[in-house]
Amino acid sequence: MNPFYVDKMHKMVTLLDENGDGALTIDDFYEAADRVAVSFGHLPGSPGYTAIRDVxxxxxxEVYAGLDTDDDQVLSFDEVIAAHRDTILSPADGYEKFRPVAQAFLTLADSDGDGIVSRKEFIQAMNQAFRLPEEDAGRAFDSLDSDGAGCLTHEQIHQAAKGFFCTDTKSYGAGLFGPIAPIRM
Structure with missing residues (x-):
């Protein structure tokens, strides 16, 4: 697998991994969902809170459980890479498995429902959900705001998420989670 893709996935796992063990569980995803939902005023039990947990x-x-090779409900980094390679990166429709998650985030972050995510909303979502430092979230936003409008459409964010998760190149969206540092494996 392309080393840049491995570096991107390492960044994602590092941001989601609550206990720092280098592996992911469903609870890591729920923690991210809970933080972003609550930060935008969607309390436990509310439709927004429930929707993001459901996706x-x-x-x-659909993506991870089948590749939990030792069936321990914990995905090692290698299992995460295999899951992405087999279900998101390689198939032509791979992004469709991820689209509902991105859309749930957009629904929460676009607090006025105008189809536009402001710089402030984007930074808040990335900081709360993924604990991405505000400076890195700002850099990520700036890399995506190619027309300098100061906001992102839902389609721009979907394209960025597709570029991050479904390509192994430095295409649009590669910096969705801020700067990507090479890892040594």
């Missing part, structure tokens, strides 16, 4: 459950079941 993470579906993604876990």
């Amino acid at each position: 993470y459950t579906r993604m876990w079941d």
Whole structure:
């Protein structure tokens, strides 16, 4: 697998991994969902809170659970890479497995429902959900705001997420989670 893609996935796992063990569980995804939902005023039990947890459950079941090779409900980094390679990166329709998660985030972050995510909303979502430092979230936003409008459409964010998760090149969206540092494996 392309080393840049491995570096991107390492960044994602590092941001999601609550206990720092280098592996992911469904609870890591729920923690991210809970933080972003609450930060935008969607409390436990509310439709927004429930919706984002539900899409993470579906993604876990469709993308990750089948590649939990030792069936311990914990995905090692290698299992995450295999899951992405087999279900998101390689198939032509791979992004469709991830789209509902991105859309749930957009629904929460686009607090006025105008189809536009402001710089502030983007930074808040990335900081709360993924604990991405505000400076890195700002850089990520700037890399995506190619027309300098100061906001992102839902389609721009979907294209960025597709570029991050479904390509192994430095295409649009590669910096969705901020700067990518090479890892040594």
